[in-house]
Amino acid sequence: MEKRVLSGVEPERVMYYFEKISRIPRESGHEKQISDYIYQWAVEKGLEAQQDSALNVIIKKPASTGYEASDPVMLQAHMDMVCEKNRDSSHDFSRDPILLKIEGDMISSASGTTLGADNGIGVAYCMAVLEDRNLKHPPLEILLTTEEESTFKGALTASPEMFQARKLINLDQSVEDEILTGSCGGSGVKIKLPFTCEAVPKGREYRTFQLRISGLLGGHSGEDIEKGHGSAINLLVRCLYELNKKQDIHLCSISAGTSRLAISREAEAKFLIPQDQEQEALCIVEQMSTVFRTEYRGICDALEVQCRAISQAEPGAISGDSLDKLVQFLYVFPDGIRNMNGVMPGVVESSINLGILRFQNGYLEVEAELRGAFASTCQHIKNQLNVLCRIFGAEIQFFSEYAAWVYNPESELRQKAMEVFKREFGKQLKPIVIHAGIECGCLLQSMPWMDAVAVGPSCWGFHSPGERMSAASVNRVWGFLLKLLEELK
Incomplete structure (x- = not known):
């Protein structure tokens, strides 16, 4: 049995899946292994799952009791990662696992590479939500995409006909107390x-x-x-x-x-x-x-x-x-x-x-x-x-x-997320627009009826071997995400 570095770190199932997918090569443009793994995992869990021609994985989970009449909600993350390493690292991204280490609160790579929290932690959140049958939530549509870090192929080719969601929660944000509400095109x-x-x-x-x-x-x-x-x-x-x-x-x-x-x-x-x-x-x-x-x-x-x-x-x-x-x-x-x-x-x-x-x-x-x-x-x-x-x-x-994701001043989802965050943590969730491309822009281009936000735990050093993630922040955002889903009735 493989020894788990993050064993005992909360939230336990989120960390379990983050470490699990960290062992699967997933360089942008080469996502077949990770896509196949998650698709098979979903099928084995008895969930409705599809894998499209771009290797996107779409998984649907029925509403919990009392939420059957609620509008479906999409949770979205990308499976691929940027593969950067230090000059002295012998890591082979095509076959070697990302080995993790935790020092105090910080999770990082143990082999001089990018960590893959961008956006592996978003994928892990989705898998933990799908697995837990005791959560309260509307019907869920999970979209896990490919090539976000290179071509946006996954988000650009996702078929609108496959989704009914009116609300989109993207999980590719990297500052815990900021809610992403817009991004650039490029x-x-x-x-x-x-x-x-x-x-x-x-x-x-x-x-x-x-x-x-x-x-x-x-x-x-x-x-x-x-x-x-x-x-x-x-x-x-x-x-x-x-x-x-x-x-x-x-x-x-x-x-x-x-x-x-x-x-x-x-x-x-x-x-x-x-x-x-x-x-x-x-x-x-x-x-x-x-x-x-x-x-x-x-x-x-x-x-x-x-x-x-x-x-x-x-x-x-x-x-x-x-x-x-x-x-x-x-x-x-x-x-x-x-x-x-x-x-x-x-x-x-x-x-x-x-x-x-x-x-x-x-x-x-x-x-x-x-x-x-x-x-x-x-x-x-x-x-x-x-x-x-x-x-x-x-x-x-x-x-x-x-495409750019244009700020929506009338977003009800943003307002609800900010209310939940203030109630849970006693401080304001700051709405921001970032200078980076994010898949919300692509998805809203083909599904303009959706109301979108992006949230996530605090991470630093994306796209570099210095990438690291706060374990405590992962746990807090997990609690926030579950509470937000519970209130989207």
């Missing part, structure tokens, strides 16, 4: 910038150097973008710009970032430099390192900028006009916050996150995620990118677009 971005790779010039002695940025905090490209964590890609580009401006470098490769949805924590480039310019180049890198450490003092004290000679031989590299174009393209790329929300102080209105850089078959490949509270501001960023790509001769593609 789109993925793929760009291919061609470059010319040439043989290393003869007649001069060159050595290969590896420039590496590490130690940044990373985080969610929407929810954490205003926290000033810094982007490893941004810092790498700044270094390359200064080197290219002052030295005769020949760029061999770039490898930076792991997901367009995550703020980059690490980035590296390899380049050739004439031996007679080595000391000057190293001096430039050291100067930039000092600049960066000053800019991020007290924020990312583990920030490191390393440049070292390596023995790797490079048959070709980018230089001259081709290198100038590549570096200039990256230097002016509109990365980061574009506009703040003037109505809600501290809330980002629109942004773009440059999440991945890599060399592939004669192209610099770029992946980014743009977000905006309005379709118009998303289109404005698209226009900027289109102009930039025309100027530099790059190909661009927008994909996985999703």
Whole structure:
């Protein structure tokens, strides 16, 4: 029998299912194992269950006694997770379980990876609700979706004909005393910038150097973008710009970032430099390192900028006009916050996150995620990118677009949730709109008659190996969720 790390931690059945699904690989886009497990589990429990073509799992539970005439309520969470790990982690997300640890109140990964509380804890809540036959609630329609972290495929393809719910409780919120009432729309971005790779010039002695940025905090490209964590890609580009401006470098490769949805924590480039310019180049890198450490003092004290000679031989590299174009393209790329929300102080209105850089078959490949509270501001960023790509001769593609969830000032569900929270905990539940995409926007696009909110326990560090979750908060939100369902009669 497997030893349970969370044994005895309340709420016991929620923690049981969270730990259970943590052992099943569920990288976004590869959810078949987790989808099959939950579908079979529901069938074995005698529940009405379906698995659709997108591998969404839909499970229905009849109303408890006295709630038969109540409107159905949808509980919704996503099964997939962002798979990020520390450089020294050997974890294989395609087969290895997420091993958990608990230190005091904090639950996190024991193997230097993302925890998967986003949104595994929402799935665990749903399974615990479905299992317990003593709860009081209206008819329940549970929707567990796929690819929330990549394409929103699950939410975008969920068939409205399968549901009768008029109220939607999404369980993908990460602050216990805030109720989510709106979110931004957005789109993925793929760009291919061609470059010319040439043989290393003869007649001069060159050595290969590896420039590496590490130690940044990373985080969610929407929810954490205003926290000033810094982007490893941004810092790498700044270094390359200064080197290219002052030295005769020949760029061999770039490898930076792991997901367009995550703020980059690490980035590296390899380049050739004439031996007679080595000391000057190293001096430039050291100067930039000092600049960066000053800019991020007290924020990312583990920030490191390393440049070292390596023995790797490079048959070709980018230089001259081709290198100038590549570096200039990256230097002016509109990365980061574009506009703040003037109505809600501290809330980002629109942004773009440059999440991945890599060399592939004669192209610099770029992946980014743009977000905006309005379709118009998303289109404005698209226009900027289109102009930039025309100027530099790059190909661009927008994909996985999703709609904004517009705040509803007359939401009865929000009002009821706030009343229950105040009564249970003696404090106000703060309604907020976040700068991140959430499936409510997709679902309300196809089912506009639903009244929606999102709630969840306090978690930190989504989309990074620093992801962690408060066990006490999980327990409090569990009690709140059960009380809310009981009052939706």
